[in-house]
Amino acid sequence: MRTLHLLSSSVLSSLPSLALSLLVVGVLPGCSFGHAPPGDDSADADTDTDTDTDTDTDTDTDTDTDTDTDTDTDTDTDTDTDTDPNADADSDGYTADVDCDDSDPAVNPGAIEVCDGIDNDCDDAIDGVDTSVADADHYYRDTDADTFGVSSDFIVACSPPPNRVVRAGDCDDGDATINPDAAEVCGDGVDQDCDGVDGTCLN
Numbered sequence: 001m002r003t004l005h006l007l008s009s010s011v012l013s014s015l016p017s018l019a020l021s022l023l024v025v026g027v028l029p030g031c032s033f034g035h036a037p038p039g040d041d042s043a044d045a046d047t048d049t050d051t052d053t054d055t056d057t058d059t060d061t062d063t064d065t066d067t068d069t070d071t072d073t074d075t076d077t078d079t080d081t082d083t084d085p086n087a088d089a090d091s092d093g094y095t096a097d098v099d100c101d102d103s104d105p106a107v108n109p110g111a112i113e114v115c116d117g118i119d120n121d122c123d124d125a126i127d128g129v130d131t132s133v134a135d136a137d138h139y140y141r142d143t144d145a146d147t148f149g150v151s152s153d154f155i156v157a158c159s160p161p162p163n164r165v166v167r168a169g170d171c172d173d174g175d176a177t178i179n180p181d182a183a184e185v186c187g188d189g190v191d192q193d194c195d196g197v198d199g200t201c202l203n
Contacts, residue, residue, distance in 0.1 A: 098122070115158030128157030139164035146176040169194055 085097035092105035100122035101107040111120040113133040119126045128136050136156045140149025142163060148170035155161065171194035172178040182192040186201030193199075 128155070128159070131156050133158065137166055138168075139166060140168045140170075141173065142170065143173045144170070144176040146170065146179045148179040148181070149173070 085095060087096050087102070088094065088099070089096065089102045090099070090105040092099065092108045094102075094108040094110070096102045099108050100119060107118060107120055107122065109122045111122075113120045113123075113125070113127070113130045114135050115127050115133060117127060119130075121130070121132065123130060123132075125131075127133055133156060136158050137160075138154045139157055139160050140151065141153040142149040142165040147165055148167050149165045150170055150173050151168040154168070155164065157164075160166070167180075169180045170178070171191060178190070178192050178194065180194050182194070184191075184193045184195075184199035186199040189198055191198055
């Protein structure tokens with residue numbers, strides 16, 4: 001019994017040293033070395049939960065679609081057709097510098113203008129426009145439509161223009177009853193038949 005008491009006393013005497021050792025290495029629950037005592041709100045309990053979730057979603061989708069489709073289609077079609085001005089290809093006696101059609105011997109400055117739609121005499125006037133046309137007609141103005149025109153008012157043409165006739169001699173183109181074919185009325189002071197005098201009445 002004395003032995004057990006001595007053993008208990010020895011164990012108890014060593015407890016303070018054992019508890020201090022456990023406290024230093026943090027083994028004893030509820031005890032912390034160098035920390036604030038329980039109930040002290042000054043303890044640091046903050047935890048960093050901030051997580052960076054930003055994601056760069058910017059995508060460059062620009063595409064260069066510019067295409068150069070220009071095509072050079074310039075073609076040089078210049079052909080040198082110069083003719084010797086002293087040549088006389090149609091042998092009509094007129095050289096190319098004065099002959100307006102050196103491929104046709106009927107066309108030259110010495111030719112006669114005729115109604116054929118061609119400038120035969122090379123004077124830049126064709127058919128009726130050319131006053132020298134051989135087979136054109138003189139067409140006289142006929143305002144009163146009596147088929148006679150005024151002798152002093154005519155044009156040369158290959159076909160009749162409007163209000164023009166081939167017969168002249170009307171002495172009053174404003175009166176259809178007066179013309180070279182009209183019957184003369186004697187003693188009225190009017191020259192109906194355009195012969196220059198009023199008819200003498202016979203008893």
